Amino acid sequence: MEQKYAIILAAGKGTRMKSKLYKVLHEVSGKTMVEHVLTQVEKTNPTEIVTIVGHGADSVKAKLGKRSEYVLQEEQLGTGHAVLQAKDLLAGRKGTTIVLAGDTPLLTAETIANLFEYHEQRQSSATILTANAPDPTGYGRVIRNHIGVVERIVEQKDATPEEARVTEINTGTYAFDNELLFEALESVNTDNAQGEYYLPDVIEILKKQGHTVSAFQMDNFEDSLGVNDRVALAEANQIMKRRINKFHMTNGVTLIDPESTYIESDVVIGSDTIIEPNVMLKGKTVIGSDVFVGANSQIVDSTIEDNVKIRASVIEESIVRNGADVGPMAHLRPLADIGENAHVGNFVEVKKATLGQGSKAGHLSYIGDTVIGKEVNIGAGVIFVNYDGKNKYTSQVDDYAFIGSNANIINPVHVGKNGLVTAGSTITEDVPEEALSFGRAKQVNKDGYAPRYPHYKK
Ligand code: UD1
Ligand code: CA
Numbered sequence: 342m343e344q345k346y347a348i349i350l351a352a353g354k355g356t357r358m359k360s361k362l363y364k365v366l367h368e369v370s371g372k373t374m375v376e377h378v379l380t381q382v383e384k385t386n387p388t389e390i391v392t393i394v395g396h397g398a399d400s401v402k403a404k405l406g407k408r409s410e411y412v413l414q415e416e417q418l419g420t421g422h423a424v425l426q427a428k429d430l431l432a433g434r435k436g437t438t439i440v441l442a443g444d445t446p447l448l449t450a451e452t453i454a455n456l457f458e459y460h461e462q463r464q465s466s467a468t469i470l471t472a473n474a475p476d477p478t479g480y481g482r483v484i485r486n487h488i489g490v491v492e493r494i495v496e497q498k499d500a501t502p503e504e505a506r507v508t509e510i511n512t513g514t515y516a517f518d519n520e521l522l523f524e525a526l527e528s529v530n531t532d533n534a535q536g537e538y539y540l541p542d543v544i545e546i547l548k549k550q551g552h553t554v555s556a557f558q559m560d561n562f563e564d565s566l567g568v569n570d571r572v573a574l575a576e577a578n579q580i581m582k583r584r585i586n587k588f589h590m591t592n593g594v595t596l597i598d599p600e601s602t603y604i605e606s607d608v609v610i611g612s613d614t615i616i617e618p619n620v621m622l623k624g625k626t627v628i629g630s631d632v633f634v635g636a637n638s639q640i641v642d643s644t645i646e647d648n649v650k651i652r653a654s655v656i657e658e659s660i661v662r663n664g665a666d667v668g669p670m671a672h673l674r675p676l677a678d679i680g681e682n683a684h685v686g687n688f689v690e691v692k693k694a695t696l697g698q699g700s701k702a703g704h705l706s707y708i709g710d711t712v713i714g715k716e717v718n719i720g721a722g723v724i725f726v727n728y729d730g731k732n733k734y735t736s737q738v739d740d741y742a743f744i745g746s747n748a749n750i751i752n753p754v755h756v757g758k759n760g761l762v763t764a765g766s767t768i769t770e771d772v773p774e775e776a777l778s779f780g781r782a783k784q785v786n787k788d789g790y791a792p793r794y795p796h797y798k799k
């Protein structure tokens with residue numbers, strides 16, 4: 342079988358991004374651009390993947406891990422120079438090499454596979470992936486001769502006004518005969534407007550040597566977008582958003598307003614789930630079927646089981662089990678576990694706490710570092726006081742307990758099964774099973790005293 346290699350160029354700083362973060366590490370739909378490229382390349386099953394790293398090399402390697410081999414380009418002298426760094430690993434080996442830029446996050450595995458196939462069928466020594474750009478500004482232009490055969494690529498900065506009018510652009514993705522690629526790279530020079538070693542010059546070199554060079558034009562320019570600045574980054578996010586949203590809608594998810602719904606790349610959603618406007622679903626979030634996610638909710642790295650109803654809430658690193666409902670304005674912080682058919686209502690904050698099956702915390706509570714059993718009622722304004730300024734403490738509330746409104750439970754405390762804490766109590770000791778517990782001052786009424794106070798009106 343033909344060997345197939347892939348080289349991803351990811352060494353550039355990305356000056357035009359005006360950022361502390363290296364260009365290929367900027368995210369599109371929650372995933373770095375270079376990860377998007379790698380993920381698509383992997384789907385085409387190359388025998389070897391080499392990523393050229395330079396600026397931010399350690400961060401890029403940390404992101405991609407063992408999914409790629411790495412070669413360091415110490416100085417960024419151009420895309421041709423970048424590919425040449427892989428010489429020790431790849432030169433002299435038979436096969437086809439796909440070269441891609443780490444800043445084209447929208448390119449799909451399908452297009453890469455089509456390019457490869459086109460290249461093989463024509464037995465070309467090099468095939469450029471091109472696209473027709475409505476506005477080609479900034480891209481290298483594909484120069485064809487009078488019968489339409491590709492001659493060379495000219496960069497924007499080197500183009501004559503006539504060449505600049507060409508709308509067929511170089512996407513920065515190519516298929517090369519591996520041996521010829523590394524031979525030709527030796528002849529690339531820096532005789533151009535930017536004083537860089539241009540990879541596209543390989544095309545003209547091979548052509549002049551009499552090798553077959555071809556161009557494969559992809560249908561959709563959008564998918565080839567190269568991200569050099571924040572304007573293009575926003576555009577890439579928009580395009581990816583539409584692509585992801587379409588995928589979920591096709592799978593049976595209702596998006597009321599897809600334009601205002603942001604779903605990151607790895608999110609999973611079951612069918613018949615309904616998502617209202619201004620929702621963000623991020624990270625490793627998994628959402629079941631028949632879920633309702635109401636307007637203005639944000640869910641990050643969480644699992645939402647089937648039949649859950651969420652309204653205008655923020656949920657992070659938490660699990661909400663079958664049939665539960667959350668919000669409006671609830672905040673589930675990391676390690677909240679909301680049981681089946683449980684209810685977390687308005688302005689309730691839950692952190693590192695379990696609310697058992699059918700339990701309810703309807704209004705204005707803070708539940709932190711606490712395990713609550715099933716069918717427990719947490720009244721309005723109940724606070725689990727979990728922090729003494731230095732350490733955190735945990736409490737446990739057993740099944741069927743009832744915590745009256747505005748109680749303070751000073752962790753650590755154990756409220757036994759069916760225990761009843763009266764409203765307004767401050768509980769510092771365990772409450773035994775079935776006990777009724779008061780922890781508040783006894784009420785005193787002084788007859789006729791009210792007129793002594795300024796509020797008094799006749
Ligand atoms: C490049 C192409 C241009 C094409 C466009 C498509 C060249 C000379 N130009 O231009 O024809 O239309 O892509 O998006 O190739 N990189 C390195 N080392 C370097 C220089 C760059 O690894 O020394 C990497 C960058 O990190 C980036 C990729 O190569 O991921 C492309 O470099 P960039 O500077 O963005 O090239 P463009 O100007 O966009
Ligand atoms: Ca680019």
